[in-house]
Amino acid sequence: MTHSDLAKVALVTGGTRGIGEAIVRHLIADGFTVHATYVSSAERAEKLAQELTAAGGRVVFHRSDCASETDAQAIIDTVVEQSGRLDVLVNNAGITKDGLLMRMSIDDWNAVIQTNLTGVFLLCKAASKVMMRQRSGRIINMGSIVGLGGNAGQVNYSSAKAGLVGLTRSLAKELASRNVLVNCLAPGYVETDMTGKLNDEQKAAFTASIPLGRAASTGEIASVVAFFASDGASYLTGQVVNIDGGLAL
Numbered sequence: 445m446t447h448s449d450l451a452k453v454a455l456v457t458g459g460t461r462g463i464g465e466a467i468v469r470h471l472i473a474d475g476f477t478v479h480a481t482y483v484s485s486a487e488r489a490e491k492l493a494q495e496l497t498a499a500g501g502r503v504v505f506h507r508s509d510c511a512s513e514t515d516a517q518a519i520i521d522t523v524v525e526q527s528g529r530l531d532v533l534v535n536n537a538g539i540t541k542d543g544l545l546m547r548m549s550i551d552d553w554n555a556v557i558q559t560n561l562t563g564v565f566l567l568c569k570a571a572s573k574v575m576m577r578q579r580s581g582r583i584i585n586m587g588s589i590v591g592l593g594g595n596a597g598q599v600n601y602s603s604a605k606a607g608l609v610g611l612t613r614s615l616a617k618e619l620a621s622r623n624v625l626v627n628c629l630a631p632g633y634v635e636t637d638m639t640g641k642l643n644d645e646q647k648a649a650f651t652a653s654i655p656l657g658r659a660a661s662t663g664e665i666a667s668v669v670a671f672f673a674s675d676g677a678s679y680l681t682g683q684v685v686n687i688d689g690g691l692a693l
């Protein structure tokens with residue numbers, strides 16, 4: 445049996461909660477062998493691994509900091525060692541350190557750029573070597589509508605997410621001849637720990653401005669990721685797709 449006879453292999457960064465957890469669950473349900481990373485939630489990772497494995501899923505959680513060059517190369521090497529290939533990389537991990545520009549420290553700027561943009565660069569670089577060799581692969585970057593329209597109090601986060609748009613389009617052009625497709629999803633408002641930091645007034649204001657009148661569930665983001673990872677998305681590359689209930693219209 446060759447590796448191509450086996451299940452397709454995906455790596456999802458930040459896979460223990462929120463949108464990342466929903467992506468892990470969806471890809472497992474679609475038959476992928478899934479590797480997922482976390483930085484500090486070892487207990488949650490172990491619980492999830494037990495639950496998903498007991499239900500017949502093929503999943504491995506790894507402690508790996510996407511903002512570290514050493515960890516980024518090591519996790520790609522580990523996935524290939526353990527599963528023989530890498531078909532899909534989902535750069536989902538992300539952080540916020542919000543504040544108005546006048547009060548934003550250089551540390552809060554650097555931390556968000558390092559995790560949300562440089563981390564994606566590092567993983568794309570390590571993964572694309574494997575995918576180019578395979579002559580196939582999908583890279584799906586988690587952007588945000590804030591990277592397109594901006595948001596007061598998030599110059600660091602919106603700059604990183606805007607950077608992902610340029611990275612996605614450039615890399616799509618670089619890798620197309622090797623059948624490696626690179627796309628970016630731009631969710632609007634999704635109910636997770638990240639947006640749990642908003643107060644009720646902010647949440648109500650956000651919801652009021654969404655034509656569909658509600659936040660997205662994590663599953664609604666995961667199902668679009670799963671489509672971009674599927675055979676049906678074989679002619680899509682360099683795209684930035686809003687998943688925002690019409691918010692950016």
Ligand code: NAD
Nearest residue numbers: 458462463509510511536537538588631633634636637638
């Ligand atoms: P979350 O805070 O619930 O989860 C983020 C995940 O990333 C966690 O599992 C965390 O452990 C992981 N992570 C953080 N830093 C990491 C690092 N250095 N290395 C590895 N993993 C790390 O957030 P979420 O709402 O599920 O967001 C997931 C992605 O979707 C992020 O990129 C976020 O910017 C993006 N997004 C979220 C929303 C939203 O409304 N929630 C909207 C648009 C985009």
